[in-house]
Structures are given as structure tokens and as C-alpha cells.
Amino acid sequence: MSGERLLTIDSLSVTFGGLDALKNLDFHVDEGEIVSVIGPNGAGKTTFFNMISGMVAPTAGDIVFRGESLLGFDPNQVTARGIARTFQNVRLFANMTILENVMVAQHCRTKQGVFGALFNTPGFRREEEEIRAHAEKVLGFFGTRLIGYRLHQPASVLSYANRRRLEIARAMATKPTIILLDEPVAGMNPKESEELTGLIGKLRSEWGFTIVMIEHDMNVVRDVSDRVVVLDHGETIAQGSFEEVSTDPEVIEAYLGRPVEGAS
Amino acid sequence: MRVRHAPRTRVDWFLTFLRFSLTALVTVGLLAFIGQQIDPDNFFARAVNDDASRLSWESIKDLVVSGLSQGAMYGLIALGYSMVYGVLGFINFAHGEVFMVGAMTGMITSNKLADGGLWESNFVLAILIAIIVSVLCSTMTAVLMERVAYRPLRGSPRLIPLITSIGVSFFIQYTSALLLGPGAKSYPQLPDWLRDDIPWLGIEGKKIVVLVVAAVSMAGLWYLVERTKTGKAMRAVAEDKEIASLMGIDVDRTIVTTFAVGGAMAGVAGILWGILFGSVTEFTGFLPGIKAFSAAVVGGIGNLGGAMAGGLTLGSSESLAPQMVLEPLGVTGHTQLKDAVAFLVLIFVLLVKPTGLFGERLSSEDRA
Numbered sequence: 001m002s003g004e005r006l007l008t009i010d011s012l013s014v015t016f017g018g019l020d021a022l023k024n025l026d027f028h029v030d031e032g033e034i035v036s037v038i039g040p041n042g043a044g045k046t047t048f049f050n051m052i053s054g055m056v057a058p059t060a061g062d063i064v065f066r067g068e069s070l071l072g073f074d075p076n077q078v079t080a081r082g083i084a085r086t087f088q089n090v091r092l093f094a095n096m097t098i099l100e101n102v103m104v105a106q107h108c109r110t111k112q113g114v115f116g117a118l119f120n121t122p123g124f125r126r127e128e129e130e131i132r133a134h135a136e137k138v139l140g141f142f143g144t145r146l147i148g149y150r151l152h153q154p155a156s157v158l159s160y161a162n163r164r165r166l167e168i169a170r171a172m173a174t175k176p177t178i179i180l181l182d183e184p185v186a187g188m189n190p191k192e193s194e195e196l197t198g199l200i201g202k203l204r205s206e207w208g209f210t211i212v213m214i215e216h217d218m219n220v221v222r223d224v225s226d227r228v229v230v231l232d233h234g235e236t237i238a239q240g241s242f243e244e245v246s247t248d249p250e251v252i253e254a255y256l257g258r259p260v261e262g263a264s
Numbered sequence: 265m266r267v268r269h270a271p272r273t274r275v276d277w278f279l280t281f282l283r284f285s286l287t288a289l290v291t292v293g294l295l296a297f298i299g300q301q302i303d304p305d306n307f308f309a310r311a312v313n314d315d316a317s318r319l320s321w322e323s324i325k326d327l328v329v330s331g332l333s334q335g336a337m338y339g340l341i342a343l344g345y346s347m348v349y350g351v352l353g354f355i356n357f358a359h360g361e362v363f364m365v366g367a368m369t370g371m372i373t374s375n376k377l378a379d380g381g382l383w384e385s386n387f388v389l390a391i392l393i394a395i396i397v398s399v400l401c402s403t404m405t406a407v408l409m410e411r412v413a414y415r416p417l418r419g420s421p422r423l424i425p426l427i428t429s430i431g432v433s434f435f436i437q438y439t440s441a442l443l444l445g446p447g448a449k450s451y452p453q454l455p456d457w458l459r460d461d462i463p464w465l466g467i468e469g470k471k472i473v474v475l476v477v478a479a480v481s482m483a484g485l486w487y488l489v490e491r492t493k494t495g496k497a498m499r500a501v502a503e504d505k506e507i508a509s510l511m512g513i514d515v516d517r518t519i520v521t522t523f524a525v526g527g528a529m530a531g532v533a534g535i536l537w538g539i540l541f542g543s544v545t546e547f548t549g550f551l552p553g554i555k556a557f558s559a560a561v562v563g564g565i566g567n568l569g570g571a572m573a574g575g576l577t578l579g580s581s582e583s584l585a586p587q588m589v590l591e592p593l594g595v596t597g598h599t600q601l602k603d604a605v606a607f608l609v610l611i612f613v614l615l616v617k618p619t620g621l622f623g624e625r626l627s628s629e630d631r632a
Contacts, residue, residue, distance in 0.1 A: 108512025
């Protein structure tokens with residue numbers, strides 16, 4: 001099922017003032033895969049995402065996307081190459097409308113500049129129309145929750161679950177190859193997270209995105225992942241299918257702690 | 265349910281006292297003015313200031329129109345302060361100098377055109393050329409300023425670019441004095457139809473031109489910011505630079521665009537200054553700059569509609585208040601207190617609504 005190798009991460013390390021947030025991390029994603037990254041709090045999962053998206057520069061190692069190293073790129077250049085992400089603590093443009101949030105995400109996919117806008121050229125109008133149509137298509141992915149009268153409301157009025165959905169829509173709108181989802185179901189109720197699990201599957205089957213996901217909800221991880229990577233203290237301690245990983249003694253130890261010696 | 269406040273301190277009482285006394289003074293002044301307008305022998309007006317003279321409707325109209333036209337000019341400059349504050353979070357005090365560069369280059373261009381004869385033969389074309397040249401020059405000044413002075417300081421505490429901007433301001437003032445010589449330089453004379461009153465309105469033509477040009481520029485800016493992707497990128501960068509960058513927006517380029525657009529607006533304002541007052545010195549940027557900054561704060565800094573509204577509020581109050589509030593109150597030398605009025609308006613608005621007329625503060629909890 002997996003295709004061409006998209007993203008290769010080669011012995012990546014980052015140090016924050018003496019603290020090794022990541023140590024010699026190796027990682028790869030193939031086209032069409034859904035990979036989950038799990039691990040206890042503080043394991044370095046979000047730092048790992050920050051590094052791929054160009055927000056934090058690694059101390060050592062390399063990130064290669066489609067044969068091109070991403071080191072030294074600004075986040076907007078990484079996005080332009082096809083990697084989008086969402087955030088654990090949702091970060092929308094609260095003062096912009098829902099439609100604008102998704103339209104602005106297509107910024108790097110458009111060509112028209114200020115002059116087209118000032119003179120309202122046909123090319124500019126056509127492009128605005130396309131951006132708008134694509135935005136509505138992406139928002140329609142979440143059913144009726146984000147469209148209709150919602151389109152022109154500011155993002156700050158949305159419920160928590162809808163803010164999460166809008167953030168995913170915004171990532172989709174950048175027309176990426178890979179979407180990095182940082183705890184997509186955090187704070188959702190069981191019904192909502194089950195629904196979102198289904199949508200994550202559809203992101204691959206219907207939209208053709210490759211997905212890397214950080215998640216704490218093991219039901220979600222089990223249901224959608226092809227492969228699970230476990231991080232602890234900045235190192236990979238296990239990887240494989242959900243069944244393999246969930247029975248790995250080292251993983252159980254990382255989550256639950258070591259049994260006391262001699263205790264019965 | 266009553267929200268529990270922190271106990272009121274002496275400072276709070278003092279501020280409340282200030283609020284009430286300022287409001288009371290303005291109310292008494294206005295009432296006395298209205299009284300004397302209705303009846304020259306109005307008891308209340310005579311009691312407050314016996315020497316106050318009645319204003320004719322003609323002069324009230326004149327005051328309103330000059331107030332609005334100056335206010336529109338302040339508003340155009342204020343946009344630049346507000347936009348840069350929105351995107352970078354610091355006050356670019358050198359923005360007044362961008363306006364001065366606009367007025368200066370407009371002066372040079374129009375004098376050259378007057379020498380060539382185009383100013384007299386085809387005034388509309390000549391003023392259009394002057395507007396284009398001064399807009400280009402002030403845009404370039406703003407962009408260069410960002411590149412040379414502010415970009416190296418990106419990421420440092422906000423106070424540092426703020427202090428730098430004061431230095432940039434002096435640099436531009438004295439460079440202008442060095443290149444063009446110090447002192448006032450005048451624009452060529454405007455054609456008669458601009459200097460005379462328009463017959464059926466009784467308003468000077470140049471003031472109408474200023475109002476129209478300001479309205480058109482404001483509409484263009486509104487369209488750019490609200491309706492185009494460049495504008496969306498600017499608003500996205502203003503809200504959250506990191507996320508904007510992750511959405512594929514080149515933050516540095518957007519910041520340059522912001523400076524350029526603010527500079528263009530200041531360039532238009534510079535030409536309007538030339539049309540209204542006819543002369544310019546290297547220090548022309550200072551007082552209008554500070555007043556435009558006040559206008560941006562009055563309207564709610566970071567809010568573009570607010571900047572324009574703040575400009576109009578400030579312009580009309582500094583034009584109207586001396587005759588309508590200060591004179592009836594018996595303040596001596598009221599005609600020279602224009603500038604003081606502008607800053608009193610600022611203080612009053614900050615006392616009553618510290619975020620400005622249209623400003624709203626987003627706390628971190630409000631962010632989605």
C-alpha cells in the first residue's frame with residue numbers, strides 16, 4: 001500500500017540549553033502511509049513536528065523531503081514544498097472569518113500580486129474564485145459544520161471541536177503532500193473523536209494525503225495507523241504495527257514505569 | 265452578579281475626578297456656545313464668558329470643512345502608524361518623516377512642472393504626476409527604512425525598534441535639510457478654481473479635493489486589506505507570524521508590503537499637505553506625525569477604520585473646539601490652542617476608553 005519514500009529523517013538531534021530534546025532520531029514516511037507518533041508527555045513529539053515544519057532548527061542530522069534537504073528553510077518554504085501541520089493548542093486567526101482562514105492558507109499556491117488586486121484584472125478575479133471554491137470544498141469535508149452561515153463568522157465564535165476541524169481544513173487548503181496532525185482529537189468527546197478518526201482515514205483514501213499524527217488516544221491510534229513510532233526522552237524506543245508496539249515491554253515501561261524489583 | 269474589582273486606589277479616584285471634570289468643562293462650554301448661538305444675550309452664556317462672540321453659520325461651516333480636510337490628512341498618516349503597529353507591534357515614530365518626504369518630493373516635482381509650464385496649462389495632469397512621484401518616493405523611504413533600520417532588529421524587544429525609529433526620524437529630517445537646505449519651501453500657486461470658493465457650496469475647492477483624494481485612498485486601502493490575498497496575508501501576519509508562515513506566507517515580504525502601503529498613504533497625505541498649506545520645511549513631519557499617532561491611538565491602534573475615524577475626530581475637534589468650547593469658557597488665546605486641543609482629545613479618550621474608540625484588546629484566552 002505504501003509508495004515512494006517521501007520523508008526521511010536521518011539521526012536528528014536538537015539540544016535546548018543542555019537538554020537533549022531529540023537524540024539521533026531516525027524516521028521515514030512513505031507515500032500514502034498513516035504513521036502515528038506516540039510517547040509520554042515531554043518525549044519530544046511536538047519538537048519533532050516543529051523541526052519538520054521549519055520552526056526549530058536541529059542541532060545535528062538531516063530532514064530530506066522528496067530528495068531535497070529541508071534544513072535552513074523557513075516555515076513558509078516548507079509549506080510551499082508540501083508539508084502542512086496543525087497544532088496541539090489550536091492556533092487559528094481568531095479575527096478572520098472561517099472562509100478567510102482557509103483562503104489565506106492557499107497563499108503560497110497563488111500567483112497574482114498587488115497589482116492584479118489593485119486593477120482587478122480578469123486573472124486576479126479568476127484566481128480569487130478558484131481559491132474560494134477550493135476553500136468551500138475543503139470546508140465541505142467536515143459536513144455542514146463549517147459552511148453555510150458559518151463561512152463569514154469569525155473563527156473565535158467556533159466551538160472547540162469545530163476549531164480543531166477548521167485547523168485541519170486550513171492545513172488541507174495549503175495543498176500539501178504530508179499533513180502533520182498534532183493531537184487531532186485532544187479534548188473531543190468519544191463520539192466526536194470516533195467521527196474524526198473516520199475523517200483521518202478519508203484524508204488518505206479520498207484526498208490522497210500522507211499523514212503523520214501525534215496522538216494520545218490509543219483507540220484512534222489503533223484504528224487508523226499503518227505504523228506506530230514510540231518516542232521517549234527524545235529517542236525512538238519502538239516501532240511497528242500497533243499490536244507489536246502495544247505489547248513491547250519497553251513501551252509499557254515508558255508509559256507505566258518499571259515493576260518494582262522483587263515485588264510479587 | 266457583581267464582578268469583584270481590586271480596591272480603588274487614590275489613582276483611580278484621581279482618574280475619575282479627571283474624567284468628570286473634563287466632561288463637565290466640555291459640557292459647560294458647549295452649552296454656553298449653543299446658548300449664545302440661539303440668543304446673543306443668553307443668560308448662561310453671558311454668565312460663563314461675557315466677551316464670547318457669536319459665530320455665523322458661514323464660519324461654522326468653514327471650521328467644519330477645514331477640520332475634516334485636515335482630519336482626513338491625519339487619518340491617512342495614522343493608517344501607517346496603525347498598520348505597522350498591527351504587524352510588528354511597535355510605533356514607528358519615523359512615519360511622520362515619510363509624510364514629510366512625500367510633501368518635499370511633491371514640492372520639488374510641482375515646482376519643476378511649474379517651471380516647465382505644465383502646472384498652469386494642465387493642472388490635473390501635473391498634480392497627478394506630482395502625486396505619483398511623491399507616493400513612489402515615500403514608499404521607497406518606508407521600505408528602505410524597514411530594510412535598513414528595523415529588519416536587523418526583528419525579534420528584539422519592542423522598545424528597541426521604537427527608540428531606533430526616533431533616530432531614523434532625526435536622520436531623515438537632517439538629511440532633507442542637508443540636501444535641500446533648511447527652511448520653508450513653497451509649492452507653486454494653485455489655480456484659481458482651487459483657491460476660490462465653489463459657488464453653490466461656498467467651500468474652498470482645495471479642501472474638497474483633499475477630502476475626495478483621502479476618501480479614494482482610504483477606499484483603495486480598505487479594498488486591499490479586506491478583499492485581496494495580500495490583505496489577508498497582512499492580517500494573518502498581524503495575528504500570528506508563526507502560523508502565517510506555516511500557511512506559506514512569506515512574513516518578511518508581507519512586512520515590506522505593509523511598510524510600502526503605509527508609506528504610499530503618507531505620500532498622498534504629503535501632497536495634500538502641500539495643497540492645503542502650500543509650504544513645507546524639513547520639520548513638517550513632526551507635529552502632523554505626532555497628531556496622526558494620536559489619531560491612531562484615539563481610533564484604536566491596529567484598527568484601520570479607527571485610524572481614519574480618529575483622524576477625522578482629532579482634525580475636527582482641533583478646528584472646532586477653540587471657538588465652540590474654549591472661547592465660551594473664557595479661555596484666553598483660544599485660537600492658539602489648536603495643538604493643545606488635539607492632545608487633550610487624546611488624553612480624554614484614553615481616560616474614558618483606553619483601547620481607543622474602535623480598539624479591542626484580544627487577551628490570550630480570546631484567541632482561537
